[in-house]
Amino acid sequence: MCGIVGIVQQQETKIGKTIIEALTKLEYRGYDSVGIASIFDNKVLITKDQGKISEVTERIDINKIKGKIAIGHTRWATHGPPTKENAHPHTDCSGEISVIHNGIVENFRALKEELLNQGHSFQSETDTEIIPHMIEQLVKKEDILLKEAIIQVVRRLEGTFAICVVSSLEPDKIFCAKRDSPLVIGINSDRMFCASDIPAFLDKTRKVVLLHDDEFVTLSSEGYEIIDFNTMVKIQRKPHIVSWKPEMAQKAGFPHFMLKEIHEQPNSLADYIRIKQPALNKIADKIYNAEKIFLLAAGTAHYSTLTGEHLIRKYAKKSCSAIISSEYESITSLIDEDTVILPVSQSGETMDTIMAIKNAKELGASILSAVNVIGSTITRHSDEVLYLYAGPEIGVAATKTYTAQTIAMWDIGLELGKLSGEIDNSEYLAARKLFQEIPTVVKQTIVRNEARANHIASWFAKKNSSFYLGRGLNLQTANEGALKMKEISYIHSEAYPAGESKHGPIALVEEDYPVVFVAPKDQTNKKMISNIMEMKARGATAIIVMEEGDKEIEELAKWKLEVPKGYSEMLTTIPYIIPLQVLAYYTAVRKNLNPDYPKNLSKVVTVL
Numbered sequence: 001m002c003g004i005v006g007i008v009q010q011q012e013t014k015i016g017k018t019i020i021e022a023l024t025k026l027e028y029r030g031y032d033s034v035g036i037a038s039i040f041d042n043k044v045l046i047t048k049d050q051g052k053i054s055e056v057t058e059r060i061d062i063n064k065i066k067g068k069i070a071i072g073h074t075r076w077a078t079h080g081p082p083t084k085e086n087a088h089p090h091t092d093c094s095g096e097i098s099v100i101h102n103g104i105v106e107n108f109r110a111l112k113e114e115l116l117n118q119g120h121s122f123q124s125e126t127d128t129e130i131i132p133h134m135i136e137q138l139v140k141k142e143d144i145l146l147k148e149a150i151i152q153v154v155r156r157l158e159g160t161f162a163i164c165v166v167s168s169l170e171p172d173k174i175f176c177a178k179r180d181s182p183l184v185i186g187i188n189s190d191r192m193f194c195a196s197d198i199p200a201f202l203d204k205t206r207k208v209v210l211l212h213d214d215e216f217v218t219l220s221s222e223g224y225e226i227i228d229f230n231t232m233v234k235i236q237r238k239p240h241i242v243s244w245k246p247e248m249a250q251k252a253g254f255p256h257f258m259l260k261e262i263h264e265q266p267n268s269l270a271d272y273i274r275i276k277q278p279a280l281n282k283i284a285d286k287i288y289n290a291e292k293i294f295l296l297a298a299g300t301a302h303y304s305t306l307t308g309e310h311l312i313r314k315y316a317k318k319s320c321s322a323i324i325s326s327e328y329e330s331i332t333s334l335i336d337e338d339t340v341i342l343p344v345s346q347s348g349e350t351m352d353t354i355m356a357i358k359n360a361k362e363l364g365a366s367i368l369s370a371v372n373v374i375g376s377t378i379t380r381h382s383d384e385v386l387y388l389y390a391g392p393e394i395g396v397a398a399t400k401t402y403t404a405q406t407i408a409m410w411d412i413g414l415e416l417g418k419l420s421g422e423i424d425n426s427e428y429l430a431a432r433k434l435f436q437e438i439p440t441v442v443k444q445t446i447v448r449n450e451a452r453a454n455h456i457a458s459w460f461a462k463k464n465s466s467f468y469l470g471r472g473l474n475l476q477t478a479n480e481g482a483l484k485m486k487e488i489s490y491i492h493s494e495a496y497p498a499g500e501s502k503h504g505p506i507a508l509v510e511e512d513y514p515v516v517f518v519a520p521k522d523q524t525n526k527k528m529i530s531n532i533m534e535m536k537a538r539g540a541t542a543i544i545v546m547e548e549g550d551k552e553i554e555e556l557a558k559w560k561l562e563v564p565k566g567y568s569e570m571l572t573t574i575p576y577i578i579p580l581q582v583l584a585y586y587t588a589v590r591k592n593l594n595p596d597y598p599k600n601l602s603k604v605v606t607v608l
């Protein structure tokens with residue numbers, strides 16, 4: 001997820017300052033590098049570097065950025081680490097065409113091959129850089145007009161994109177196109193904006209036009225023209241006036257980043273699935289051939305590694321353990337060159353995990369990591385990296401990065417099952433079909449449970465403690481659900497193996513005591529029913545995450561939170577956490593707490 005902005009104006013007033021201000025309001029969309037393309041004296045000037053906007057603007061003179069037209073980009077790296085070369089904008093060989101992009105071009109490798117064969121040279125590892133070269137090929141070699149060339153190019157892109165193009169060939173226009181990635185237009189009397197999100201220009205204008213998929217826009221200081229880039233039909237779309245305050249706009253209308261990020265999960269999971277990563281099979285091979293396997297993580301990431309632990313045992317038939325990073329000392333005597341370490345981390349900067357990895361490397365282990373932030377410290381110490389592509393997560397309590405970590409564990413697990421033969425070909429294909437459906441199932445689960453969770457929260461918010469019980473794979477769903485409730489509502493919530501509830505927890509249960517059960521319709525279902533009955537007999541109020549239509553379980557629930565059929569076993573730890581994320585969020589809100597910034601917690605713990 002990146003931030004893109006474009007400005008075209010009638011006056012030549014401080015365009016560099018305006019575009020930097022606009023980009024700064026989009027930093028929540030990505031912040032590892034920043035760049036601007038402006039046109040002055042019929043020349044494209046590119047100013048870009050790695051680093052946050054505040055860091056980069058110290059190194060450049062934004063007053064040097066002159067003229068009436070500019071596009072700007074604040075990056076969240078997906079293809080290629082954060083470096084100056086990988087920062088947007090990207091240009092063609094001549095430097096006359098420059099492009100910024102938010103999204104993922106799935107077919108960029110084949111298109112890059114074609115361009116290399118046509119003699120184009122590349123400066124970056126990004127997918128984006130193929131776009132200006134494709135435009136250049138049509139304009140320079142086939143004498144096609146710039147606008148037509150851009151349209152022909154975007155028709156060939158597979159994946160998601162919102163792009164802005166400026167060129168000295170048409171120095172007073174910005175050309176934009178979008179599919180799946182957001183793009184909006186802001187309208188002023190003497191100036192036009194385009195951006196990923198409204199906050200970019202909300203302090204300049206509230207007059208906004210939202211663009212739809214497969215639309216192409218020509219912006220000039222006098223106005224805008226929208227066409228469907230498949231049919232070339234012109235589209236008349238009136239602007240509307242936005243009432244949001246700037247803060248609200250950064251959350252796309254959601255009251256908190258955490259709720260926005262919960263709702264982003266269908267897209268973030270789709271992005272993970274969309275990008276085929278060569279590291280996946282290398283990681284599965286190395287795990288399959290390793291003697292000893294340890295997963296390493298902290299906090300929420302640790303609970304995602306419990307899915308990995310379960311799947312490696314089940315599908316690779318290998319003993320393996322998920323170790324909390326700060327407990328790494330307990331395994332150092334076992335680590336050698338036949339050991340594989342799998343660190344899982346959203347930030348890639350958790351100090352406990354970094355220190356453990358460094359030591360494991362010294363002892364000869366291979367480091368195969370699953371990380372969200374490209375170029376982060378953990379990725380630099382890894383032999384292979386599986387990226388999570390969840391985009392920046394602003395809420396301190398992990399949500400979309402947890403499901404991204406978990407889907408990565410399932411991705412590895414399915415490959416191990418295929419390698420070991422534990423999953424035959426038809427089972428593998430069926431599992432991969434379910435895998436592709438995960439974004440839709442997560443969306444359905446959010447829609448089905450949000451209002452119900454909000455209702456339960458009005459009761460839960462009055463409680464001081466609770467148990468979360470699960471079995472097998474969904475024990476970690478109970479763990480992560482309890483952690484979410486602890487982290488943001490400050491209600492003591494303890495996850496426990498359901499089979500253990502009679503060895504302790506049951507002593508605390510009294511009338512109307514909250515017990516959350518994660519009870520999918522899998523082989524644990526019958527035993528969960530007896531655990532639920534045991535706890536209810538002592539007065540517990542049962543909140544049950546269950547498969548829709550499971551009548552036996554439903555009868556036991558005071559409140560049910562339902563997951564669509566077919567996900568009680570394969571991939572279960574992804575949809576089954578969704579209702580518990582939403583329950584924790586609304587409980588915190590009901591207690592008038594701010595879920596985005598829970599007390600005493602930080603997004604990344606970079607101290608030991």
Ligand code: BG6
Binds near residue numbers: 348350397398605
């Ligand atoms: C904690 C975060 O500080 O660190 C958790 O609040 C996170 O959400 C944990 O799971 C580990 O961080 P990371 O970046 O290594 O996944």
